[in-house]
Amino acid sequence: MRDETIIALLVLLIIGSAGAGYYVGNSSVHTTTSVSTTTITTTPIQTSSVSCIQTGIHGSLYVRVVLDNTSRPVVGDNVTVTILDYCNSEYRIPLGYTNSTGYTSSPADWTGNLLVNVTNIFSGATYMFLAQTSGAVSLATLSLPSGLTVVRPIACYEAFRLTCSNETTTETAVG
Secondary structure, eight states: OOOHHHHHHHHHHHHHHHHHHHHHHHHHHHOOOOOOOOOOOOOOOOOOOOOOOOOSSSEEEEEEEETTTTTTOOOOOEEEEEEEEEEEEEOOOOOOOOOTTTTTTEEEEEEEEEEEEEOOOTTTOOOEEEEEEEEEEEEEEEEEEEOOEEEEEEOOOOOGGGOOOOOOEEEEEEE
8 A cells, every 4th residue: 555655646746747847848938918009080971862763653574584486484594674764873673583484573663774684594694685664564575595585565554554655675685
């Protein structure tokens, strides 16, 4: 039993010596702590908001994308519309992706000039065409890959029938 006590004391002495050596060896290392202060001066920013409101019946533009010759719907194309005459500037509306019928889930509700951008999921090509809406619900059908675009009214509001034309526009989208 006495030998075990001596061995335990020797182990404690060795561990204690190692700890003391570590402390003495590191106590001579100097550390420096620095604090950096930055002053930021701000000036008041004046902002203004512009609200553009169209009164009366709006035109609406639905967009559909199909394949040439077969008229099969194209699924997954990304469609955005830019209103070109919005408060003397431009305003972009994401219509989302075409669904299983080739249509986007929502229309662009605005009476005026619209630039439609369709990015094809397969080729990555972007097709652009102009559409003009009045007091009607219009449908723009883009055929790919030719870019042939037909914009036609599909419904007119009865009270605004005089401002609603039955004119169909056909053009080739730039892509």
